[in-house]
Amino acid sequence: MNKIIRFIPLILFIALGVVLYRGLSLNPQALPSALIGQKMPSFQLTQLLQPKVMLTEQDLQGDIVLLNVWGTWCVYCKYEHPYLVDIAQSGRVALYGLNYKDDRQDAAQWLKDYEDPYQLSIFDPLGKLGIELGVTAAPETFVIDRNGIIRMKHVGPIDGRVWKDKFLPMIENLEKEYQGENS
């Protein structure tokens, strides 16, 4: 009995070590989103390139909607931009932009200088819709299904690997789900 007791500190130490070691490889920025499974929040904001056009959540049309939060001030948005162009061209999803806390002219120029991958961009200079969506910074990307339910949130830039590991499985899932509903 005494011998076993003598080993308890060692066992506790190893257990603590395992927990802390695991903590090293976790990303503390990856928070579970409170909005998964919720309806896309309603909003009323203008369109980035057409200041007179009012947009609401009804304007995000598509079977699978990707809502990408971006801004000209955001370095990683530039990095993920070519991937977004590819994604938009694939036609598998409807890609919308949420121009977050930005200047309208700068943003329009940005889209002109590079390439506009978005069907349209919502202009949110004060980050109002951003707060509704629990956005902390750009880039972030939401996957919304055809019923307007938020199914996934990705924090950080999209690149080939993220697309393959995180987005494609979700998209295939949704496509299967729709097929089941349709037949």
Next chain:
Amino acid sequence: MKHIFSAVLMSLIVSFAAHAWNTDTYVFNDLVTEKRYKSLVKELRCPKCQNQNLADSNSPIAADLRREVYGLLQQGKSDGEIVDFMVKRYGEFVLYRPKVSGLTYVLWFGPAILLLIGAFVVVMILRKKPAKKIEKSLSDDQQDKLAQILKDK
């Protein structure tokens, strides 16, 4: 001595000044609302710059959320409603004082349980009787030898 004291006092004042808050200048109609605002931004965590609360952080999102807290207060929302508003959008993570739930049992009760275990261990050790002292005495021969040695010295 007096000089040292005033030097310490001075450095304290300076360090408090250096610990500047955000630069917001919200105007409140009454002191109670201002107090509520201050305690809310202290208790809500900035979702981007983790380990800082909304009051301490200068990140844009913290500024936005402070503005939101201020706006909600002006609308006459209660503290509970404001906290719910934040949790609904940013998750339980934004609470520096998390709610008691299945996920947070360990956080809430872990320390107390560890303390109890510690107390139990201490009690067990104290209750263990110390091993009996074995009375050791020298035989007559040894006593003589000892006396001899001491005498020779």
